[in-house]
Each structure stands twice: as C-alpha cells, then as structure tokens.
Amino acid sequence: MKIPIVYNIRSLLGRPLSTALTALGIALVVAVFIGMLALANGFAVALKTTGSEENVLVLRKGADNEMSSGIDRASTSIIASFPHVKQGADGAPLVSPEVYVVIPMGRITDTTTYANVVLRGVSDKVWDVRANLQIIDGRRPDAAKNEVCLGTKLIGRFPRTGVGEAITIAGRPWEVVCHFTADGASFESEIWGMNEQVMPVMRGQVFQSVTFRLADAGAFDEAKRALEGDQRLQVDAQRESVFYAKQSELLGSILNILAILITSIMAVGAIFGAVNTMYAAVASRSSEIAVLLTLGFRPVSIMVSFLAESALIALIGGVIGCLIVLPVNGIVTSTTNWASFSEIAFSFRITPGLLLTGLIFALVMGVLGGFFPARRAAKMLVVQAIR
C-alpha cells in the first residue's frame, strides 16, 4: 500500500524553515547551473550563426585566423573569377574581400581603459554575400565617404554610436550611417566600413580574407580543390561556418568546462546537504515511522515515501531556481575572443531545454540525496523506532 503524498506535503509544511532552506540551497545551485550553460550557449550561438554553410572563407595558406592572414589584390581578382563563385542579379560575383583590423575604442563606463573592437573593411557586395545581415536603422555606407555601419551590440557600450554621430578611427571622424543585425552573430560586435576607405588608413594594399557565396552550395570540395590547387594562389579555403565554429572552440570549451566543474562541485555540496537534511528528518521522525510500520505500511512504501519527499523539496528548489535565473536571459555580456584578441559581445540564452535540464538536475540531486536516508527509514525496526 502506498503512503499518500499528502503525508509528505504535510511533513514539509510542518517544518517550513528547514524545507525553505534546503529548497533555496538547491534553487541557487540550479540557477547557477542554468546560468552558466546559458552563457556557454549564448557564446556558441554568437559564433555558430556567424558563419554560413553556403559561404567560403579564403585565408592565406597557414593562417588560422583573419588577423594573421594577408591576400593581395591580384589574388582577390583571381578568386572572384572562379566559376564556383555565385553571380548576383547584376552578373557580378558575390564576393567580399575584407580588411580586418582591431582598433582601440574608449568604453562608456570606464574611460581609462580601451576595448579592442574589430574594424572590418567590406565590399559593397557583402550585403548579398552574407544572407543574415539586416540594416535596422539608416542606409548602407557610401564607398566614397568616411562612413561606417555598426553592429547593434556596440550601441550603448561605446560613446557616439548613434546614427548621424561620428566615431574616431585612425585620427579622423567617420560618420555612423547605419546599424545592422546578423542573427546574433559576432559580426554584431564589429564596425564595418567600405574597403575603399578603410584600406588606405590601415594595412595598405592587402586584404585579410576573401569571402564568397558558392554557386552550388554542395560543391564546396570542388571549390576548395580548385582554389588551393591554383598555382597563382597561396590560400586555404574553408566553409565560413566551419571557420567560426573553430574560432569559438577555445573559449567555448573553457566556458563549458567551467560550467561543469563549478556546478558539479556545487551539486556534490548540495547533495551532501540534502542527505544530511533527510537523515535529520528521518531521525527526528522515527516515532512517526514506527507508527506507519505498525499501521501496516511496508518498508518499501516508507522508502518510496521518503524518496518522494526529498524529490519534492528538490523539485520546488528547481522551479525556484528556474525563476531566479530567468531574468538573466538576454543580458548582454562581453569577453574577449582570444583567437582574435578582439572583444565580442553576446547574450545569455536560456532555452526551454536548459530549464528542463535544470529541473532534471534538481530531481537527480533530490533522489540521490534522499536515497540513503530513505533506506535507513525503511530499515527501521518498530521496537527500536518507537522506544
């Protein structure tokens, strides 16, 4: 015969302080757990959505990021002439040779230090090459003027980022003519200007990378072979998506390891606490257990009942934890992508899946924490317990 769950609920309500403390402890563990995973998730999303499957990123042979790469104008024209490059509506190839520099920008909050922000020189085709771009305010920059378009994540974090205002790059003012989004991609942390303007003030007549849209998305391998096999070029070609996934590997794995390390230590601590609480609960209710046994409840039912009670506390904790952590969803934080020494902003991303993981995690803590005390309760002898 099963012991009604009402018994457990009443027991929990009978010791409100103890229940609340335990549940709150578990709630905090779950909140940190979900929060850390949401951070890692947000970072992964930022870099994963940056690259497109259909685009190819070309770097100089041996360079593993844009910062260390260099491609001259002649090579750029050769790449643009390949048949694997998709043609736009006007018949021109969808290719964007790009200049990549990291520039110092004063922060709004702390003016004594600088953040390193990516300044990317792009071609006018970039808006077609990268499908996820969207200008949300203003118009495209003019190649004949010192104009820039800013990723939305820069707005509010750096001074003078509004449309119509001007930021200083290389000692001269550049008018901000638009803001753009890119589905949360790391491009949103960048400043984009036109190659014609950016190149002369930066690295001279060298691009750092060339990105183009594949004419046939399935023909990447052919394109790669053709590019890398061409005697006139010294380049490596990779899918844009693969490139950005690789860029996120280091920091992504650091975040994940941190999340797992911190929460597992926390979880062990919380389970120890739960075990202790349940042991104490069992010990102080030995006479109740004896009564239950005398009434004819089987030891198994008692064990299940105590396990359920522990799981119930944990579940309440889990739900509270989810509620505590929900407000961090969407908060923008920033850190350095060490692969490029530039700052990248991304948001905490809490998904229903993460919340569910958190609840399951709480439940596991509750069951693990309740197991041994519940077994002790079940093994009690009537005579001993009622004494």
Added chain:
Amino acid sequence: MKFFSLLKANLFRSRKRTFLTIASVALALFLFASLRTVVTTIAAAAQFGSARRLVVTNSTGFVLPLPVAYANRLEAMEGIGTVTWANWFGGKYGDNKRFFGQFAVDPESYLAMYPEMSVPADQKEAFFRDRSGALIGKRLLDVFGWKVGQSITLQGTIFPGDWTFTISGVYTPTDAVINDDMMLFHWEYLDEKIGRPGIAGWYIFEIDRPEDAARISKAVDDQFRSSPAPTKTGTEQAFNASFATMWGNISLLMNTIGMAVVFAILLVTANAMMMSARERTREIAVLKTIGFSDRRLFTLVMAEAGLVTMIGAVLGLGGAKLLYKGTNFNAAGFLPGFDVTTSTLLIGSGIALALMLASGIAPALRAARLPVVTALRSVE
C-alpha cells in the same frame, strides 16, 4: 576532561552526518577560494607593470606595426633611458593544441628592461650569441619535454613558412604575474627572414621618474603625430590593464557565482546542523538534570558547530591553496600566477566564522534556555 569527551561523543554519534557536513563546508570554501582566485589573478595582471616602463603602440590599432627606426628617435628624447621593442610572432608548434606566445625581441635591451625574467648567465650569453637562438619559459620545458640545446620548428601564421630555433636558455619569472610559458627570439632573425621591412610591434622604454610618465607620453605622441604611423603611449600598467579588462564581465560573473555557491551550500549545511542539534533535545535535558550549567551547554553546542566548520574551512581553503600551488596551475597560460591570496584565505575564514555563528547560535541558545521538564516530556 568531561567537556572534550562529550564533544567527541557528539561529533562521532553520527559519523556519516559529521563527515557530510564537514565535506560540504569544505567544498563550498574550496569553490569560493578557486573562483575568487580567478578574480584576484586577473586583477593582479591588470595591476602589473613597472611605473617606470612605458609602452608605445600604433595609435590606429595595437596589431599594426611601427617603423623600427623609431627606436633611435625615442632614445634621443629627453628623459628616456633604455628603449627596446618586440613583435608578436604567432607561430604554431606541432598540432597547436597548446598555445603559447612567441615574441621577436631585441635580446640585450629586452632582458635589460625585464630584470623580472631571470636567466642563468651562461644561457644568457649563449642566447645573445646565437641569432636563431630562443629563450623559453620554464613551463614550456615540462609541457613539450624540450631540452636546452634542442632545435624546434614552428609554423608561422603571420610570417608564413617553417621557422627553426635553437633553445639557448630558460628564463624563470621572479614575479608570478609574468607568464612562464613564453618564447623570446632575436628580432634580427625575424627581420632578415621576412625581407627586412624594419617593423616593430611595440616599443617599451624606461623613464627615470614615474612622475614624468604623462608628460613624456605626450611628448612621444606629439613627436610622431604627423608621421604615417602615429603612436599611443601609456604606462605598462595601462597596457596590461587593457588586456586584463578584455576578460570583460568574467570577473563579475565569477564573483556572483562564487557568492551564490557559498550561500547555497551554507544554507543547506546550516540547516542540517540545526536539525541535528534539535533532535538531541532529550540528551541536553539529561545533561541539565545531572548538573551541567546553561553556559556550559551553550559552549558545548557552539564548540561542536565551530569544530565542524573549522575542519571544513581548513580542508577547503588549505586544499585550494595547496592544490593550485602544487600543480602549478595557470589555466594553460591564461592565468599566470594563479595562487590563492592571503586575503582570499581571510575572507574564506570569515565566511566559515559566519557559518559557525549562523548554524550554532540558534541551537546553542535553545540548549541553554531549555526547561528540563518540558524537554523530557516532549520526547515521549
């Protein structure tokens, strides 16, 4: 000693629970110490730098080079002592699983600038003499199993091709904030192999009096303002701080998590300790009956809470200190000088003390005020 045998009996009456309580206190404080050390290490890196060393970078962006000819012009300026320069090399070694920084430097002036990098005299001589020689941090010896005298080949990413160096010596940082996993080699070797473009990544120079830093920085920047490569000069500390602040909100995050962790585990632990004290109501009543004073009982319960938290604190904080010291942990070069500071240990002890009070006072007061008659009656 009746008091201590009672204390011992109380602690051992439920070994499992005592163990669990101590372990969770230890875990909480271990985690607290670890997380706070991340924060203090980043802060120390931001603070590091001699007030007498200034760094000159390209004002357009620190990745852009400066002409190496600036060295002479800097040296000629009033108030400036030794001048040295360095270039970021960015090579890959082997499968590139373990990243480390490589710098092309002007050997004599660079080592003179950084007395914090100690090198045995004979190895230093060997490094100066060998144009393809390299000086490596002592940690790299362990990471890659290299030996002095060995040749190593790196693949250049910024400067393409295979680059072979001979390890001439090993440096040991005397200040833990300096990375012990860098590689230094001759700037001449780099310049020659890439066709003598004469570029320096950044300059470092020494000034006699720290008070002059702002004035001299401005003089340097004014000097190069209208040249093709204008400069940005600042103290070494500001230069390092700009990298340290790149961690962004990570410090804030670590602090928040650290506090949440400690609070969570302490809540649960305090609760367990209070519950375990409460179930001993009858014992306390018995002790009172046989003549224990209220004060004595208060002390007894508090002593138990104190002992449990103290053992937990010693294990957790001491464990963190010894673990990171013993394994020479530096997060693969990202957090050089990772060491639990005294202030972290003190704050950790403070938390343990607070835990002792939080979990001990309520049951101890209850024990002291307990009327014997009600206590004995309440049990059966």
